[in-house]
Amino acid sequence: MRKRSMTMIRVASLVPGWLAWFNLIISMEVGVPCFVFYIFALLIAPLSIGPQLTRAITLWSMFKLSHLVLSTEVLSVKRTTSNRHTKHREGTSVSANSNSETSHAVKSAIEVTMIKKVTRLAINITIWGLLVFPTTLLLIFSMVLSNEDELMEEKFPKCFPEPIVVRYFSPANGLFVASLAITATFVLRNSADELGIRREITRNVIIWAVTYVAVLFVRSFDLGRLQPIMISVQQMALTYSMIVLPCGGFCGMLGGVQVFSGEGSSYRxxxxxxxxxxxxxxxxxxxxxxxxxxxxxxxxxxxxxxxxxxxxxxxxxxxxxxxxxxxxxxxxxxxxxxxxxxxxxxxxxxxxxxxxxxxxxxxxxxxxxxxxxxxxxxxxxxxxxxxxxxxxxxxxxxxxxxxxxxxxxxxxxxxxxxxxxxxxxxxxxxx
CATH class of the missing domain: 1.10.167.10 (Regulator of G-protein Signalling 4, domain 2)
Known part of the structure; x- marks a missing residue:
């Protein structure tokens, strides 16, 4: 379970982090068309905050499944089935207690299936309805509503002012998804979380939201040249929050996972x-x-x-x-x-x-x-x-x-x- 969460962490940090660095390189007038800068700017938002919302939904599912699985007997279905076969071979009927165990096991299995279906549906709605579809529309609108000569301009200062879609709608969409992620973790505020994943998601989303508010401020006052630097700093902060802190050190940057090693095994x-x-x-x-x-x-x-x-x-x-x-x-x-x-x-x-x-x-x-x-x-x-x-x-x-x-x-x-x-x-x- 935790491995899947760590995969989401790396996707949410490293991929948009590279895009942010590419944007910073582009802003140093390396002769790349403006539309490349716009595309990277639009992709950073969903790739940064999208996995956080997905993690929050997965977190809800993990809470439900863990405690549901914990509350049921490990091999209740198997043992009940074996008992039924044994009793039928002996010519006796199945006891009421056995029927009760079977009913409880079947009910738990139905609940597990329902949780999985709801989680899968919520994640699909998040990925397609809140991330892929809106981002695709933003890309199309920014290309259609922009002047072709401006899109092909290779001198970075002339990439500003940006198309209105890139300038305002993209960060607004990101802030909306960020609010959903914070809401999802707030719903789980009373649930136990030994690894602090809920707290980590909230910290990541707040970092993202605060820095993007600053980016909106920069865009509003036509200080576009500062934007790539701010986004790069944002991604550095998110990388530290998502990978370095959860691993207790820089081991996370190399893909490591923190392991607590016990002194002297007591198991014989x-x-x-x-x-x-x-x-x-x-x-x-x-x-x-x-x-x-x-x-x-x-x-x-x-x-x-x-x-x-x-x-x-x-x-x-x-x-x-x-x-x-x-x-x-x-x-x-x-x-x-x-x-x-x-x-x-x-x-x-x-x-x-x-x-x-x-x-x-x-x-x-x-x-x-x-x-x-x-x-x-x-x-x-x-x-x-x-x-x-x-x-x-x-x-x-x-x-x-x-x-x-x-x-x-x-x-x-x-x-x-x-x-x-x-x-x-x-x-x-x-x-």
Whole structure:
């Protein structure tokens, strides 16, 4: 989920950033026709702010999907189906509880499908109705309503005053889309956002809007020669906001992603298999969990799994903990169901979490994913089929999500202690 968001970040920053630099080069009288400058000026707006609005819509979808997926049993449909087959073979009827589980699973699946359809529709309307179509019209109008000699003029100072479409309608359209992006993030203001994507989108849009207001001011007073410099500065600020800040350094400029590496893995592997403990194996309450003792300790309790899964949902990596849970349930099915049910469940997990391009694809090495597919196709479905994949995802969660999980809990503890201290001081002053 987060990879797709990072792709949007780079599109929204690097592509219009290059256009801004080309505009700056053109403004240094390098003998390029004015219409090239106009086209670049018109494209910078939708390419800068459009992905931000798309990200805001995707953010809404990710919030909804993460918490919806988190609220349903990992293999509820699969396990219910297996139970039905087993009971029919035994000559018994399906229980009311099984029917209830099936109904809940089907309802969740319908909700997921609806969210995906609404998101896809909103993104298509944004891309075509608010970005591609208006920008195309602006380009056509600016060419049609302009004098041909002016468009072909190669001396930059004579590119001003600009055609009225380029001069006012383009930034006005950009500011309109910016207001939509801010509105979209405002709607989600009460939703948890562990990675701060909502705050990041708002920051990017504000930078864009403020600088374009300045560009409108420059255009209004015929100070056009300052415009390319201002747009280039705008794109530099957006690049810093979109790529450098989210990565915690200049690693983002090279395409890197910030990774929190844990000191000393607490996860132990025995006899080649993940030493997971069933979430039902401990009766400790959430309050009694030592969250800093390692991810394996956290995931050894039902409460710990729930808390960590909630954190993963807030940072849009819920597919990792869901895959980890699915493999645990797969082992249980292997111990109690037929080989046919084992393969059916393995196929379900592969298509949901391992298959390239799947909605909740986890970050497994390609060779590992291909091996899982090969074993399924050749009916080599064993209890250990998904062990290496589970270990890979566990290690990923431990050095990435788990570190942020600890940081988040530490920050909440500090805020609670600070608030408690202020409350005690106010109480002592009032007394």
């Amino acid at each position: 592997q025995s006899s080649g298999s993940p030493s997971y403990r069933s979430s039902a194996s401990s009766e400790r309450s959430v309050a009694g969990i030592d969250f800093e003792s390692g991810l394996d300790v956290v995931l050894s309790t039902e409460g710990g799994v729930r808390k960590f899964a909630e954190h993963c949902a807030r940072e849009f990596s819920v597919e990792n903990i869901r895959f980890w849970q699915a493999v645990n349930q797969y082992r249980e099915i292997c111990n109690s169901e037929t080989p046919e049910d084992m393969k059916e469940t393995a196929v379900h997990i592969y298509e949901e979490y391992v298959k390239p391009g799947s909605e909740f694809q986890v970050n497994l090495p390609m060779t590992m994913a291909k091996q899982i597919k090969k074993d399924i196709d050749t009916d080599n479905v064993t209890v250990e089929l998904l062990d290496k994949g589970q270990l890979e995802i566990f290690n990923l969660m431990e050095r990435d999500s788990y570190q942020r999980f600890l940081q988040s809990r530490a920050q909440k503890t500090r805020r609670a202690s600070t608030a408690g201290g202020k409350g005690r001081r106010r109480k002592s002053l009032s007394s």
